[in-house]
Amino acid sequence: MTTHRVDVEVLTVTDCRHRGLTLARLRAALDRAGLADVVLTERVIDDPAEAIAAGMHGSPTILVDGHDPFAESGTEPSVSCRLFRTPNGYDGAPSVEELVAALTDLGHAPCDCREPVPLGVSEAAARRLGVEGFVALWRGERVMVTDLCDEPMVIDAQVRSGRLEVDDAGVLVGVHGLTARPTRHRIECGDAAVHTWCALDAIGIPAALAIDATALTSCPRCGIELEVVLRGGKPVDTPAAWRLWLPEGRCDHLVEDFCNNANLYCSNDHLTATATKASGRALTVPDVIAIGRATWADAADALADRRDTHSMSTTLIGTDPPAAHGSPG
Numbered sequence: 001m002t003t004h005r006v007d008v009e010v011l012t013v014t015d016c017r018h019r020g021l022t023l024a025r026l027r028a029a030l031d032r033a034g035l036a037d038v039v040l041t042e043r044v045i046d047d048p049a050e051a052i053a054a055g056m057h058g059s060p061t062i063l064v065d066g067h068d069p070f071a072e073s074g075t076e077p078s079v080s081c082r083l084f085r086t087p088n089g090y091d092g093a094p095s096v097e098e099l100v101a102a103l104t105d106l107g108h109a110p111c112d113c114r115e116p117v118p119l120g121v122s123e124a125a126a127r128r129l130g131v132e133g134f135v136a137l138w139r140g141e142r143v144m145v146t147d148l149c150d151e152p153m154v155i156d157a158q159v160r161s162g163r164l165e166v167d168d169a170g171v172l173v174g175v176h177g178l179t180a181r182p183t184r185h186r187i188e189c190g191d192a193a194v195h196t197w198c199a200l201d202a203i204g205i206p207a208a209l210a211i212d213a214t215a216l217t218s219c220p221r222c223g224i225e226l227e228v229v230l231r232g233g234k235p236v237d238t239p240a241a242w243r244l245w246l247p248e249g250r251c252d253h254l255v256e257d258f259c260n261n262a263n264l265y266c267s268n269d270h271l272t273a274t275a276t277k278a279s280g281r282a283l284t285v286p287d288v289i290a291i292g293r294a295t296w297a298d299a300a301d302a303l304a305d306r307r308d309t310h311s312m313s314t315t316l317i318g319t320d321p322p323a324a325h326g327s328p329g
């Protein structure tokens with residue numbers, strides 16, 4: 001379905017201790033992502049000036065199409081030894097799941113503000129706005145967007161690119177996948193609920209937060225309601241036939257171009273009957289979980305920093321009761 005060629009390059013210093021681990025996990029991830037024919041290239045860089053030119057953020061650095069998907073914002077280029085924060089703690093290389101997510105997340109950046117921000121706009125401020133806004137929406141708080149970000153250009157750019165929803169009074173409505181506006185997709189957690197922009201958000205967010213929750217969405221073809229039950233962020237008894245359409249390619253407006261097409265289907269037949277006019281590809285629910293963990297790792301960190309992850313099921317998220325969707329039956 002896609003003809004996109006992925007370029008994967010591993011940058012290391014001479015005798016990097018984690019080179020073998022990184023290459024082994026990358027090969028496993030390429031296999032799993034259906035990219036087994038991709039050639040891995042390697043470059044040894046010991047010179048700091050060369051590291052800057054190459055975009056090397058420590059050894060090892062993995063470049064996917066020339067971009068370091070694991071670079072944390074504010075990290076300087078360097079040739080020092082690098083550790084990765086993985087779901088299993090600090091490690092010498094990202095986990096295979098995280099690598100799959102990075103390799104399958106090319107060019108569309110689902111709901112994560114990872115798209116290049118317009119010139120002159122601070123990427124750090126855009127990310128902060130996304131994360132702080134997410135926390136506020138998750139808690140069901142009404143906040144002024146100007147309280148989360150004091151750079152009008154950033155707010156403006158995020159609204160125009162479909163990454164931020166604000167009402168006429170300047171109150172935050174949606175960001176980073178969550179929205180106070182009713183949609184076909186929602187996350188239920190205890191007796192609270194919050195809507196999301198798309199099915200990927202509804203499944204990916206509780207996966208990243210590693211919580212007990214239910215993602216509810218519906219098959220656009222037949223309208224049947226689809227429930228993905230998660231325990232500790234892992235899917236429980238999800239039918240193997242369900243497929244999520246991951247749109248790819250041009251994304252001028254995140255909600256319109258990406259989220260509106262990122263639907264979960266009850267079967268591959270219903271997916272191919274509806275989704276495949278645009279470019280993109282079909283993912284299984286476990287694929288969606290991997291992408292979700294990588295996409296909302298920042299939000300999970302922010303909630304964990306506030307020690308909120310555990311109390312969430314009783315006290316947080318959503319002020320509205322779950323809205324009824326579609327026609328009954």
Ligand SMILES: [Zn+2]
Nearest residue numbers: 219222266270
């Ligand atoms: Zn269906």
Ligand SMILES: [Zn+2]
Nearest residue numbers: 111197198259
């Ligand atoms: Zn989305």
